[in-house]
């Protein structure tokens with residue numbers, strides 16, 4: 001039996017077959033459903049296709065063309081962001097948008113229209129996709145861009161793999177001087193203080209993100225540390241990077257994140273001194289601190305974990321306070337609690353998650369019904385205040401919450417490939 005695990009490791013997926021797609025792939029088994037997978041860094045059931053055919057894109061790993069003068073890169077969809085960075089950074093280019101891990105494929109980045117720490121300034125990954133090719137089960141390859149087959153273009157960006165398989169992508173890159181980032185850290189006392197600080201720092205800074213102490217309560221609710229970053233100017237001496245990665249070696253029976261370890265970590269992390277002056281660092285620890293410990297997802301034990309990521313419109317910051325309050329009371333949650341505001345630049349992706357507002361992401365060890373009850377109570381707040389849950393992280397949201405969060409859903413449904421489906425889609429809409 002073939003088994004696959006997504007990043008949250010809640011349960012294994014059992015596809016009937018795993019295939020290696022190519023430009024002349026034929027969709028023969030019409031009684032089965034198809035779905036592409038990238039590097040399985042989505043957390044829930046979005047890249048699962050139980051009893052269907054999984055198209056493993058990891059062998060679509062060729063660079064096609066790199067226009068070094070203009071920063072335009074054409075490549076196959078299974079190339080990892082890490083491989084792109086290794087190629088382009090020494091040539092003075094960078095990914096214009098990157099999520100918190102470089103171990104994802106370009107196809108996965110398009111299919112979830114991923115966002116990064118600069119969303120408030122530049123929007124999401126799809127904003128920098130010039131064009132791509134999409135193979136659908138009618139056997140045709142569609143050239144898609146803002147001008148060509150634009151309905152497939154906008155349905156596929158953020159389209160959760162449901163519109164077909166992306167074969168090749170043409171990306172516009174960002175010019176940089178070198179691999180260094182200038183970063184600065186600021187502590188904030190609570191959510192109100194975060195909002196004040198953010199209003200000021202977001203205007204000035206390219207990259208912003210905040211860690212919050214998800215156990216803090218009362219007047220300290222939402223306290224944390226705010227980080228900003230800029231690509232460095234010309235430098236004579238560049239910061240080095242320690243390339244030694246560690247691997248979390250085993251999957252413990254129980255989650256190692258519990259009330260005690262979390263309280264100790266959060267208190268120590270919040271109270272540790274932060275440098276008053278800006279620091280110069282390599283981009284790797286700035287953008288990808290978690291990638292340093294390979295397989296860190298095993299820390300949550302055999303039952304796995306969920307990530308809960310929601311966005312709430314800016315006007316509803318009271319709703320975010322209530323979300324934080326419920327998480328704090330639950331005593332659950334993780335040391336990786338991230339708060340960030342999204343700006344108003346949209347890629348146009350019909351199902352894209354980022355939209356203006358306050359976004360919160362944090363991990364929860366799978367404690368069965370108590371975790372699910374907590375999510376349901378958070379979902380109610382998201383629903384009432386016009387927010388949305390991110391499909392890349394989701395394994396539990398209801399159809400009602402999903403439909404309310406994605407107003408272009410009915411338009412999107414027209415472009416779903418009739419032979420493509422996923423566990424996520426069947427969870428929401430049945431067969």
Ligand SMILES: Cc1cc2nc3c(=O)[nH]c(=O)nc-3n(C[C@H](O)[C@H](O)[C@H](O)COP(=O)(O)OP(=O)(O)OC[C@H]3O[C@@H](n4cnc5c(N)ncnc54)[C@H](O)[C@@H]3O)c2cc1C
Nearest residue numbers: 038039040041042099100105107108111114115160161166
């Ligand atoms: C540590 C960590 C940090 C993260 N930080 C962020 C973040 O900051 N911002 C953010 O937005 N996300 C973040 N993510 C989520 C991650 O960026 C997305 O889930 C991404 O889509 C995963 O890409 P993947 O290649 O692993 O795809 P998979 O997880 O394998 O698949 C994800 C989806 O993409 C589809 N897909 C993959 N390849 C193709 C293709 N070639 N054609 C069509 N569809 C395809 C699949 O069908 C599936 O629906 C993070 C994840 C982790 C583990």
